[in-house]
Amino acid sequence: xxxxxxxxxxxxxxxxxxxxxxxxxxxxxxxxxxxxxxxxxxxxxxxxxxxxxxxxxxxxxxxxxxxxxxxxxxxxxxxxxxxxxxxxxxxxxxxxxxxxxxxxxxxxxxxxxxxxxxxxxxxxxxxxxxxxxxxxxxxxxxxxxxxxxxxxxxxxxxxxxxxxxxxxxxxxxxxxxxxxxxxxxxxxxxxxxxxxxxxxxxxxxxxxxxxxxxxxxxxxxxxxxxxxxxxxxxxxxxxxxxxxxx
Ligand SMILES: NC(=O)c1ccc[n+]([C@@H]2O[C@H](COP(=O)([O-])OP(=O)(O)OC[C@H]3O[C@@H](n4cnc5c(N)ncnc54)[C@H](O)[C@@H]3O)[C@@H](O)[C@H]2O)c1
Numbered sequence: 179x180x181x182x183x184x185x186x187x188x189x190x191x192x193x194x195x196x197x198x199x200x201x202x203x204x205x206x207x208x209x210x211x212x213x214x215x216x217x218x219x220x221x222x223x224x225x226x227x228x229x230x231x232x233x234x235x236x237x238x239x240x241x242x243x244x245x246x247x248x249x250x251x252x253x254x255x256x257x258x259x260x261x262x263x264x265x266x267x268x269x270x271x272x273x274x275x276x277x278x279x280x281x282x283x284x285x286x287x288x289x290x291x292x293x294x295x296x297x298x299x300x301x302x303x304x305x306x307x308x309x310x311x312x313x314x315x316x317x318x319x320x321x322x323x324x325x326x327x328x329x330x331x332x333x334x335x336x337x338x339x340x341x342x343x344x345x346x347x348x349x350x351x352x353x354x355x356x357x358x359x360x361x362x363x364x365x366x367x368x369x370x371x372x373x374x375x376x377x378x379x380x381x382x383x384x385x386x387x388x389x390x391x392x393x394x395x396x397x398x399x400x401x402x403x404x405x406x407x408x409x410x411x412x413x414x415x416x417x418x419x420x421x422x423x424x
Contacts, residue, residue: 190218363418
């Protein structure tokens, strides 16, 4: 593995923190971590292993292009480029059927989940095109492939992320840029903090292998962000404990 620079957003969250810790252990990887929450970012930084590459951390809202562009600019300024972007920030939508949801619920979900992914691609592609190399890994969900009642904005935005990744893969293949997507099933995470435990139990029951943990997802990102996936682009890699198999 040659030296690389990786940007991870939503790095203060459960999965983002686990990904940051995993890649921070690699002495050949320099990291630029971002999150909308300084406190969440600080918690991730406190848990990083020592002995890896350098780490920069910035507060940035993925829904704001200028802030996303500033993160990428910092990566270029400090490390000379961006080899991998992991777009991980995401939010759940309020629990409700479509006729009970508000316009703001849709706007919020699209701003973070879809526009966040778009902004990451838009800010990173010019750097990767200049390098004629790079890999982008988007975070969708198995909810972008299957229908979840009472979660239309989440399902619709994650379906949009999958399609965004496919289009970007086709648009930028000739520039040496690969774009892929991970579609996790439900794993234990802070994103479910407001769900009643009974709701999580019934979701768990629909996963043949039970609920996942962040450690169950890391390998998929490692693969898609690294050279082993060099001939893989435009894919939506499902890692869901068998949820979508039946
Ligand atoms: N947990 C699951 O079961 C599950 C399943 C499928 C997909 N996912 C997806 O995985 C990703 C990570 O989720 P998680 O479970 O670790 O959730 P999490 O809530 O623990 O982490 C999400 C992180 O994103 C950050 N964030 C939210 N809005 C942001 C914004 N506008 N700009 C920048 N950062 C922002 C939050 O501060 C948080 O640190 C999300 O995209 C989520 O939709 C999660």
